[in-house]
Amino acid sequence: MYIDTHTHLYEEQLNADETDMIQRAIDAGVGKMYMPNCDSSTIAAMMRIAAAWPANCYPMMGLHPCYVKDNYKDELAIAEAWLAKEKFYALGEIGLDYYWDKTHVAQQKQAFATQIDWALQHKLPIVIHSRESTQDCIDIVRGKQNGQLCGVFHCFSGTIDEAKQIIDLGFYLGIGGVVTFKKSTLPDIIKETGLQHIVLETDAPYLAPMPYRGKRNESAYLPLIAEKIGDVMQMSREEVARITTANAEKLFGC
Numbered sequence: 540m541y542i543d544t545h546t547h548l549y550e551e552q553l554n555a556d557e558t559d560m561i562q563r564a565i566d567a568g569v570g571k572m573y574m575p576n577c578d579s580s581t582i583a584a585m586m587r588i589a590a591a592w593p594a595n596c597y598p599m600m601g602l603h604p605c606y607v608k609d610n611y612k613d614e615l616a617i618a619e620a621w622l623a624k625e626k627f628y629a630l631g632e633i634g635l636d637y638y639w640d641k642t643h644v645a646q647q648k649q650a651f652a653t654q655i656d657w658a659l660q661h662k663l664p665i666v667i668h669s670r671e672s673t674q675d676c677i678d679i680v681r682g683k684q685n686g687q688l689c690g691v692f693h694c695f696s697g698t699i700d701e702a703k704q705i706i707d708l709g710f711y712l713g714i715g716g717v718v719t720f721k722k723s724t725l726p727d728i729i730k731e732t733g734l735q736h737i738v739l740e741t742d743a744p745y746l747a748p749m750p751y752r753g754k755r756n757e758s759a760y761l762p763l764i765a766e767k768i769g770d771v772m773q774m775s776r777e778e779v780a781r782i783t784t785a786n787a788e789k790l791f792g793c
């Protein structure tokens with residue numbers, strides 16, 4: 540019924556009750572969960588979960604921009620080797636992050652471009668992390684868009700103009716718990732774009748939706764995000780689930 544397009548199920552804060560947590564999500568109707576990778580240190584735990592839940596939990600491969608440091612070429616080589624030997628469902632998460640640290644912006648851009656090229660070679664979607672860097676990410680995607688590139692701007696936090704540019708590129712907007720926060724501008728953006736280009740995500744264990752804001756997030760909370768979007772769009776939670784799940788199937792099948 541629901542697809543969580545972005546959840547870090549392997550994070551340490553989720554280890555203690557991992558099996559129960561994943562089962563809670565499935566019981567809540569979240570039948571598929573897509574796991575973005577961060578760097579070489581997160582691969583083993585992610586692959587272990589993917590092997591334990593083959594019908595529910597799907598891994599991505601990629602180097603997260605916050606983990607692009609001086610050794611990024613070594614990290615990229617590890618990701619590339621994994622891509623060659625295992626099945627992954629996207630390149631992710633990849634992109635640019637200007638919020639935490641701008642020391643390695645040039646390297647971030649290089650790593651992003653390289654991984655987009657891999658996505659095109661492997662015919663995989665890309666899952667983009669764009670914190671305070673949405674327009675730069677859009678410009679890089681536009682430069683690479685040859686009609687074959689597809690993907691999602693995960694945890695979209697840009698303007699309505701940026702949302703429209705992303706949709707024009709054939710990309711999806713990933714919407715999570717932030718839409719439930721009081722001062723969020725996302726409800727207005729969604730009203731204007733409609734749901735045809737929206738997919739749902741939790742980004743667990745981060746960014747829990749209301750009423751769990753500030754607490755540990757988990758994929759079982761995804762229906763709370765659908766509920767809020769339903770309020771915004773004046774439709775039922777089930778209708779939101781139907782549309783966004785179809786979008787997510789298209790995204791990961793593109």
Ligand SMILES: [Zn+2]
Pocket residue numbers: 545547575632742
């Ligand atoms: Zn993430």
